[in-house]
Amino acid sequence: MIIDACTFVGRHPFVRSHNSTVDDLLRLMDKAGIDRAAVTPLAGAFYQNAQETNEEIHADIRNHADRLMLVAAVNPAYPGWQEDMTRLCDDLSAVGIRLFPNYHAYDLTSPEVSALADRAGELGLPVFVQVRLWDERQHPPMCMVPAVPVAKIADLASAHPHTRLALSMARYGEITSALKQTAGAGNLFADIAGVQGPTNCMRKLIADVGSDRLLFGTELMLQYALPARYKVDQTSLSDDDRQRLHSGNLTRIIATK
Amino acid sequence: MIIDCHVHLQGAGIEQELVEAAAALGVEKLCCSSLGRQWSYEPTPDVFVEANNDVAECMRRYPDLVLGFCYLNPVYTQESLDEMCRCIEDLGMVGVKLWVAAYADDPRVFPLIEKAIGYGVSVLQHAWHKATGNLPHESKPGHVAELARRYPEADIIMAHIAGDWERGIEAVKECPNIVVDTSGSIVEMGMVERAVQELGARRVLFGSDAHGVDLSVALAKILDAEINDSDRELLLAGNMQALLERRRS
Numbered sequence: 001m002i003i004d005a006c007t008f009v010g011r012h013p014f015v016r017s018h019n020s021t022v023d024d025l026l027r028l029m030d031k032a033g034i035d036r037a038a039v040t041p042l043a044g045a046f047y048q049n050a051q052e053t054n055e056e057i058h059a060d061i062r063n064h065a066d067r068l069m070l071v072a073a074v075n076p077a078y079p080g081w082q083e084d085m086t087r088l089c090d091d092l093s094a095v096g097i098r099l100f101p102n103y104h105a106y107d108l109t110s111p112e113v114s115a116l117a118d119r120a121g122e123l124g125l126p127v128f129v130q131v132r133l134w135d136e137r138q139h140p141p142m143c144m145v146p147a148v149p150v151a152k153i154a155d156l157a158s159a160h161p162h163t164r165l166a167l168s169m170a171r172y173g174e175i176t177s178a179l180k181q182t183a184g185a186g187n188l189f190a191d192i193a194g195v196q197g198p199t200n201c202m203r204k205l206i207a208d209v210g211s212d213r214l215l216f217g218t219e220l221m222l223q224y225a226l227p228a229r230y231k232v233d234q235t236s237l238s239d240d241d242r243q244r245l246h247s248g249n250l251t252r253i254i255a256t257k
Numbered sequence: 258m259i260i261d262c263h264v265h266l267q268g269a270g271i272e273q274e275l276v277e278a279a280a281a282l283g284v285e286k287l288c289c290s291s292l293g294r295q296w297s298y299e300p301t302p303d304v305f306v307e308a309n310n311d312v313a314e315c316m317r318r319y320p321d322l323v324l325g326f327c328y329l330n331p332v333y334t335q336e337s338l339d340e341m342c343r344c345i346e347d348l349g350m351v352g353v354k355l356w357v358a359a360y361a362d363d364p365r366v367f368p369l370i371e372k373a374i375g376y377g378v379s380v381l382q383h384a385w386h387k388a389t390g391n392l393p394h395e396s397k398p399g400h401v402a403e404l405a406r407r408y409p410e411a412d413i414i415m416a417h418i419a420g421d422w423e424r425g426i427e428a429v430k431e432c433p434n435i436v437v438d439t440s441g442s443i444v445e446m447g448m449v450e451r452a453v454q455e456l457g458a459r460r461v462l463f464g465s466d467a468h469g470v471d472l473s474v475a476l477a478k479i480l481d482a483e484i485n486d487s488d489r490e491l492l493l494a495g496n497m498q499a500l501l502e503r504r505r506s
Binding site for chain 2: 138139199201222224225227
């Protein structure tokens with residue numbers, strides 16, 4: 001079983017894409033041998049009222065509930081997010097939430113984020129923090145968004161030990177830094193969508209931080225899926241490590257709902 | 258047959274695990290250059306000679322796997338010409354690597370290109386258009402296109418499809434003597450397909466940028482691309498093979 005912790009549907013407003021729909025995502029998952037995926041609406045990074053984007057894709061996802069799970073976009077800097085969180089759990093069957101701090105322009109030390117982290121912990125929803133959508137060197141000139149400092153995400157995890165958080169699209173060095181910072185608490189995870197090197201990167205990353213807090217992730221449909229498969233499957237890992245990456249860890253953090 | 262057109266040494270050599278990864282993935286040739294044991298943006302002749310000696314040692318150690326590209330600094334024009342002569346004629350290297358010491362269309366590059374044309378070897382030219390800002394003399398795709406227009410008989414490999422691949426492809430589309438390589442950490446969906454569609458499959462090469470990039474990641478984006486199998490074979494080996502066959506003995 002392979003579960004992808006990081007996929008998106010929808011289009012970036014400034015970048016052409018041939019694949020954007022739920023059907024496209026399912027086809028690409030099939031092609032890469034991915035069984036299930038956590039899906040977030042890409043527009044959730046760009047709408048101020050991110051909840052509208054969750055509502056827009058909910059029906060499409062619900063029709064494929066055996067394969068797709070909603071990780072909802074939430075903007076704690078926009079009014080009404082508290083009610084949105086309740087609806088996400090009660091009505092939209094969200095299994096997690098995703099934050100875009102530098103797209104929605106708030107700081108992770110703000111009181112709203114602290115309140116959101118507490119509420120997510122109460123609801124058993126893991127909080128995925130999007131460090132970047134993609135490499136900053138590639139950003140369109142009118143939409144240059146800096147990466148979220150991972151130390152701030154680690155601080156947030158340390159301050160909310162009952163909430164599970166995850167770095168999304170972090171680099172190798174960012175992951176090692178943040179996971180080591182929170183080694184004692186153990187409530188901070190990271191997907192591997194942003195790790196493209198060095199040689200045998202997954203074996204080295206596991207040697208650095210262990211395998212129990214890493215999540216398989218591709219960042220479909222912004223990135224190819226097969227590179228994530230290959231970096232896990234074409235390196236020498238134990239069966240246990242591979243199983244944790246492929247699905248075990250993600251299942252563990254979303255199963256508390 | 259798979260040929261990786263863009264590999265760098267790690268320190269003074271190649272890690273054994275890269276050799277093993279290449280074997281496991283079916284990558285039979287690695288085109289290797291060294292950017293210096295400590296990467297140097299503006300290498301002195303001592304540095305690039307040492308780097309090339311390291312590559313030559315890897316060629317001796319892995320004769321069936323490693324093909325050498327010599328690293329030069331056009332700012333030291335005469336020393337670079339002498340070093341190219343040594344690397345191609347004496348050490349059996351098959352290409353030239355230029356990084357960020359000078360823009361690709363800097364006049365100090367021209368004598369090196371003319372000599373590479375004489376040898377029939379390709380010039381692997383780094384290029385990237387960075388929204389975050391380039392290094393002081395780091396080429397953008399327009400610089401590479403300018404060089405290619407000046408020397409239409411030169412075989413130029415523009416590395417990384419210039420990072421910002423949509424811009425890079427557009428900039429070199431009308432320069433038939435530029436091929437692009439897919440190396441680097443960018444795995445954005447559509448980059449390989451767009452390159453093949455706009456440039457033609459004969460102008461796209463598989464490259465990894467190992468050791469910095471995981472060889473399996475780089476290969477997987479070619480395997481994942483929605484292109485036909487005959488085009489994929491060109492990217493993975495056929496095109497680089499054709500460039501290598503142009504080397505004059």
